[in-house]
Every structure is written in C-alpha cells, then in structure tokens.
Amino acid sequence: MLLSLIVPCCNEQEALPLFYKACTGVLNGMDCGYELILVNDGSTDGTLAVMKDLAGRDSHVVYLSLSRNFGKEAAMYAGFCNAKGDYVAVMDADLQDPPELLPRMLEKLQSGEYDCAAARRVSRDGEPRVRSWFARLFYKLINRISDTEVVDGARDFRLMKREMADAVVAMSEYNRFSKGMFGWVGFRTCWIPYENVERAAGKTKWSFWGLMKYAMDGVVSFSQAPLSFVSWAGFIMTAFAFFMLAFVVIRKLIFGDPVAGWASTMSVIIFVSGLQLFCLGVIGQYLAKTYLETKRRPHFIVSETNGDDVTKIK
Ligand code: UDP
Ligand code: MG
Numbered sequence: 630m631l632l633s634l635i636v637p638c639c640n641e642q643e644a645l646p647l648f649y650k651a652c653t654g655v656l657n658g659m660d661c662g663y664e665l666i667l668v669n670d671g672s673t674d675g676t677l678a679v680m681k682d683l684a685g686r687d688s689h690v691v692y693l694s695l696s697r698n699f700g701k702e703a704a705m706y707a708g709f710c711n712a713k714g715d716y717v718a719v720m721d722a723d724l725q726d727p728p729e730l731l732p733r734m735l736e737k738l739q740s741g742e743y744d745c746a747a748a749r750r751v752s753r754d755g756e757p758r759v760r761s762w763f764a765r766l767f768y769k770l771i772n773r774i775s776d777t778e779v780v781d782g783a784r785d786f787r788l789m790k791r792e793m794a795d796a797v798v799a800m801s802e803y804n805r806f807s808k809g810m811f812g813w814v815g816f817r818t819c820w821i822p823y824e825n826v827e828r829a830a831g832k833t834k835w836s837f838w839g840l841m842k843y844a845m846d847g848v849v850s851f852s853q854a855p856l857s858f859v860s861w862a863g864f865i866m867t868a869f870a871f872f873m874l875a876f877v878v879i880r881k882l883i884f885g886d887p888v889a890g891w892a893s894t895m896s897v898i899i900f901v902s903g904l905q906l907f908c909l910g911v912i913g914q915y916l917a918k919t920y921l922e923t924k925r926r927p928h929f930i931v932s933e934t935n936g937d938d939v940t941k942i943k
Pocket of ligand 2: 721723725828833
C-alpha cells in the first residue's frame with residue numbers, strides 16, 4: 630500500500646526542511662509505504678536546492694520543478710497527475726497543515742466508511758480580522774449561489790482514495806478552484822476539525838487583492854448566479870422603463886409637455902449606463918474564463934525532476 634503526499638512549494642526554503650522533518654517523522658510511524666512529491670512552483674529562492682538535497686538523501690522524495698510559477702492549483706495538479714499511491718494527500722509546506730492528522734485520516738479511509746478525509750480549521754486565530762471577515766462572507770455567498778458545497782475553513786489538506794484522485798485528475802479545467810472541485814466530484818468526506826496553526830517559517834503568498842481575485846474566480850468557476858442576476862436586473866429595468874414610458878406619454882397627452890426634469894433624466898441615464906457596464910463586466914468575466922479554457926494550454930510544465938516516467942506537460 631502506497632501513500633502519495635503532494636506538497637506544492639513556492640519560496641519555501643526556510644519552511645521545507647522543518648516540514649520534511651515533521652512529516653517524515655509521522656509517515657515513518659505509519660505502517661504504509663509513501664512517496665513525498667515536492668512540487669517546486671517557480672521559486673526564486675533556494676527551494677529547488679533544498680528539494681534536491683532531500684531527494685539525494687531520501688529515496689521517498691520525488692521532486693517536480695515547474696518551468697515557472699504556475700500557481701498553487703497548477704502545482705497541486707502536477708502532483709496529482711504524477712501520484713502513484715493508493716492514497717493521495719495534499720499538504721502545504723508551511724506546517725499550517727498538521728502532519729499528525731495523517732494517521733487519523735488514514736484510519737478513517739481504511740475503516741471503509743469514507744473515501745476522503747479532510748481537515749477543517751475551526752478557528753482563524755493569527756489572521757488579520759478583515760481577512761477573516763471577508764473569508765466568512767465569501768463562504769456564505771458561494772454556498773448560497775452555487776450547487777457545489779464549499780465548506781468554510783476547509784483547507785486543501787486532505788487524504789483521498791485513488792478513485793477520488795483519479796476523478797480530480799480527470800477534471801482538466803484550466804480555472805482550477807480545488808475547494809469547489811473536491812466538493813464537485815462527490816465521494817464520502819469526513820471532516821476533521823482542528824485549531825488554526827500559524828506558518829512555521831517564511832511568508833504567506835496571499836495578498837488581500839490576491840484573495841479577492843481568488844474568491845471571484847471561485848464564484849465564476851462554480852456558479853452561474855451572477856449571470857442570472859444580470860438577466861433579471863435587465864428584465865426588471867426594462868419592465869420598469871416600459872411603465873415609465875407609458876406614464877410619460879399619457880401625461881403628455883393629457884397635460885401637454887411641461888419641460889422640466891433635466892436632473893432626474895440625467896440621473897436615470899447615468900444609473901442605467903452604470904448598470905449596463907456592470908452587467909457587461911459580469912458577462913466579460915465568464916467570457917474571459919471561456920476564452921482561456923478554449924485555448925487548452927497546458928496546466929503545468931515540468932522542467933526538472935528526479936522521478937521516472939513523469940508526466941511533464943499536461
Ligand atoms: N504555493 C504554491 N504556489 C504559489 C503560492 C503558494 O505552490 O503560487 C504553496 C506554498 O508554498 C504553500 C501553499 O501553497 O505550500 C500555501 O501557501 P500559503 O501558506 O502562502 O497560503 P495560506 O496558508 O496563507 O493560505
Ligand atoms: Mg500557509
């Protein structure tokens with residue numbers, strides 16, 4: 630029985646050695662074989678050197694070095710495409726995902742009751758207040774407007790059976806929002822709650838705007854609600870305009886034409902043009918995603934690896 634552990638790393642030269650130590654400690658105590666798939670996502674520091682060093686000392690380590698920074702989702706996908714294990718796990722390199730949970734996750738899967746065990750943060754301590762507030766708002770919103778459940782506090786840290794990993798590999802969409810994709814593929818998931826842990830070393834790659842963009846991508850990837858909102862807004866505005874028109878014409882026929890109301894006319898024009906631009910923008914978001922999907926560009930390109938028969942481009 631083999632367990633593949635996928636670790637996307639971007640500029641993690643400080644955290645990676647700590648991570649390696651902690652997680653091999655746990656993995657060696659578990660009675661299963663394992664491979665540690667370290668994906669270097671275009672790091673600009675010494676991360677690759679650290680990976681090579683680890684791979685030289687430990688035959689469990691397979692590193693995949695991407696040709697540039699493709700983003701965490703693509704890095705994870707590269708790992709998924711090359712994981713050989715009967716069980717596949719994803720974990721961050723910064724020790725925010727406690728490796729001690731792995732044996733419990735494996736137990737859950739081996740009991741046969743679940744196909745996937747995932748970690749869920751129950752607290753967000755150590756995170757800026759505004760960030761937590763927006764995160765909560767995002768989860769509320771997306772769960773209301775999407776059919777796919779996105780669990781608040783869910784991390785990408787999870788262990789799954791081969792069947793589920795295959796399903797994730799089969800989802801070859803370009804705009805990958807794994808929190809939604811893991812939900813979309815289904816399977817029986819067991820949630821393991823834990824308290825938030827702060828980064829062991831290094832810095833987070835997320836800026837506030839980066840997160841906002843990620844949230845927008847999530848909405849566009851997993852919901853068509855904004856498009857229906859836009860159609861409804863258009864419909865309601867048109868109906869309203871029709872009654873307004875009728876009112877204005879009838880008033881003109883009965884009372885003649887009092888020339889007044891420049892200000893109100895202007896505000897209506899400005900409001901409606903604003904609304905039109907907004908709606909165009911929403912449609913544009915979907916169009917842009919469609920445009921990218923139709924190009925069918927590869928998700929990742931591996932430029933260096935120590936593994937054999939590695940999928941290098943997909
Ligand atoms: N990461 C990556 N590519 C990126 C950004 C991040 O592979 O472009 C990795 C990073 O090295 C870490 C994980 O994704 O292992 C989570 O990143 P981070 O800790 O910055 O995110 P947070 O935990 O704050 O959500
Ligand atoms: Mg982190």
